Amino acid sequence: TNEQKALFIIFGGTGDLAQRKLYPSLFNLYKQGFLKDHFAVIGTARRPWNNERYQEIVRNSISGMEVTAKQANEFSSHFYYQSHNVNDTQHYETLRKLADELDQKYTLEGNRVFYLAMSPQFFSIICQHVKTQGLVTDNGYNRVVIEKPFGHDLQSACELNEEINQYFPEKDVYRIDHYLGKEMIQSIPALRFSNNLFNALWNYRYIDNIQITLSEALGVEERAGYYEDAGALRDMVQNHILQTVALLTMNAPMTYTDEDIRKEKISALKALRVYDAAGVKHNFVRGQYGPGNGQVAYRDENQVDPESTTETFVAGRIFVDNMNMANVPIYLRTGKRLTKKETRIDVVFKNAPYNIFGDGQLNRNILSFKVEPNPGMELRLNGKKVDYEEYSIETMKLHHEHGAKTQSKMPVGYEKLLYDVLKGDSSSFSHWDEVYYSWRFVDSVRNAWDNETLAADAFPNYECGSMGPQASKDLLAEDGNNWYLSP
Numbered sequence: 177t178n179e180q181k182a183l184f185i186i187f188g189g190t191g192d193l194a195q196r197k198l199y200p201s202l203f204n205l206y207k208q209g210f211l212k213d214h215f216a217v218i219g220t221a222r223r224p225w226n227n228e229r230y231q232e233i234v235r236n237s238i239s240g241m242e243v244t245a246k247q248a249n250e251f252s253s254h255f256y257y258q259s260h261n262v263n264d265t266q267h268y269e270t271l272r273k274l275a276d277e278l279d280q281k282y283t284l285e286g287n288r289v290f291y292l293a294m295s296p297q298f299f300s301i302i303c304q305h306v307k308t309q310g311l312v313t314d315n316g317y318n319r320v321v322i323e324k325p326f327g328h329d330l331q332s333a334c335e336l337n338e339e340i341n342q343y344f345p346e347k348d349v350y351r352i353d354h355y356l357g358k359e360m361i362q363s364i365p366a367l368r369f370s371n372n373l374f375n376a377l378w379n380y381r382y383i384d385n386i387q388i389t390l391s392e393a394l395g396v397e398e399r400a401g402y403y404e405d406a407g408a409l410r411d412m413v414q415n416h417i418l419q420t421v422a423l424l425t426m427n428a429p430m431t432y433t434d435e436d437i438r439k440e441k442i443s444a445l446k447a448l449r450v451y452d453a454a455g456v457k458h459n460f461v462r463g464q465y466g467p468g469n470g471q472v473a474y475r476d477e478n479q480v481d482p483e484s485t486t487e488t489f490v491a492g493r494i495f496v497d498n499m500n501m502a503n504v505p506i507y508l509r510t511g512k513r514l515t516k517k518e519t520r521i522d523v524v525f526k527n528a529p530y531n532i533f534g535d536g537q538l539n540r541n542i543l544s545f546k547v548e549p550n551p552g553m554e555l556r557l558n559g560k561k562v563d564y565e566e567y568s569i570e571t572m573k574l575h576h577e578h579g580a581k582t583q584s585k586m587p588v589g590y591e592k593l594l595y596d597v598l599k600g601d602s603s604s605f606s607h608w609d610e611v612y613y614s615w616r617f618v619d620s621v622r623n624a625w626d627n628e629t630l631a632a633d634a635f636p637n638y639e640c641g642s643m644g645p646q647a648s649k650d651l652l653a654e655d656g657n658n659w660y661l662s663p
């Protein structure tokens with residue numbers, strides 16, 4: 177296999193993300209030989225841990241996986257801990273020494289990945305110090321991976337980006353959106369551009385509408401501190417959903433390379449129709465969960481303001497005004513405490529122009545990307561019903577799910593993305609211009625909401641365990657449509 181040589185410096189190395197996602201992902205890369213003898217990880221955080229303690233945490237974080245004691249020990253022996261205050265210049269000096277030492281010890285050839293898994297307020301101070309204290313190398317690559325949220329709105333995102341760009345050029349900045357690492361999200365361009373069937377039909381003439389659902393069963397859990405300020409629009413729409421929209425509506429990239437893909441994604445996001453206040457009111461629905469299903473209301477969750485107006489649900493109708501997709505409604509919805517955890521995209525095609533088989537309406541052809549829980553795809557077609565008497569039409573499903581063997585090899589989101597960082601492939605990361613246009617759109621919605629006085633009884637407006645407020649269904653009904661998934 178293609179062994180990658182690199183030093184990872186993880187800021188926020190004791191945190192939840194590192195333990196739940198990064199270490200298991202690194203371990204999977206290790207098991208497959210992509211990381212082997214020539215890698216090392218420095219975890220930093222404020223806590224005064226030592227290497228032993230840190231390595232134990234790393235072993236714990238992979239203990240649920242298929243792993244032998246020997247593998248766990250070998251893998252975790254590559255991990256080093258450095259307690260660190262991100263504001264203290266001196267600490268970067270210590271970090272630099274350790275980094276150089278490990279570079280020698282493991283012959284890492286100067287390749288470094290700086291992973292910022294911390295609160296965004298520290299992103300620019302870290303980048304600054306990493307650069308000015310000489311943690312970047314001359315002989316290898318220096319890539320910085322940035323977790324979401326990238327800014328809180330357009331302005332703060334621009335500021336953050338400017339600061340980061342003083343120290344790292346755009347080509348070395350990897351803005352993570354873990355949805356872009358999901359197998360079925362990655363499959364969108366494959367289906368669209370390698371099948372003439374879809375290539376030919378993928379436009380306003382044949383697509384009636386597109387429906388994107390990212391539904392979660394969990395509530396806000398331990399993250400109210402962040403979520404109260406963010407809300408579902410910033411948390412899920414600005415990044416995951418709009419990235420998905422870009423993949424669904426972009427024109428075909430000239431070649432399937434990061435440079436060309438990003439060009440087309442940027443154009444698609446630039447073409448998002450930005451709403452004024454009336455447009456937002458007409459096209460967007462927000463919700464907040466009340467009690468239900470044995471769960472408490474959002475306002476009764478820990479650390480949540482009892483009068484909070486933070487939205488835990490969003491539905492919207494958006495448009496990408498480019499030549500192919502103009503006027504095709506794209507319906508999106510996401511929320512916490514909905515019926516179940518499920519992510520699906522339904523591309524709904526227009527009916528055949530005339531039904532020769534009878535009076536009734538034919539059912540629509542729908543292409544579904546089933547992202548979660550069981551990755552797969554489905555195409556609903558009309559076919560002949562098995563019957564003696566009558567020649568009639570019924571809907572059939574062509575369904576594909578990868579076999580168990582392939583599924584077990586399917587890399588999880590972070591793993592695939594980390595591997596891409598090592599290879600220097602940024603096709604599954606958000607370019608700054610994509611982030612810019614996403615925020616420009618999201619700000620228009622946010623601003624309209626912020627300037628609107630919410631009626632006292634507006635929230636909560638949906639029960640835990642439901643599929644969100646009635647208004648989300650009405651939104652589609654206005655156009656004579658309905659949600660195909662959990663209507």
Ligand code: BG6
Nearest residue numbers: 324354392411412416519548589
């Ligand atoms: C994160 C959001 O980006 O995505 C969370 O901050 C959300 O609120 C999560 O729960 C969903 O990710 P996944 O992979 O579980 O669908």
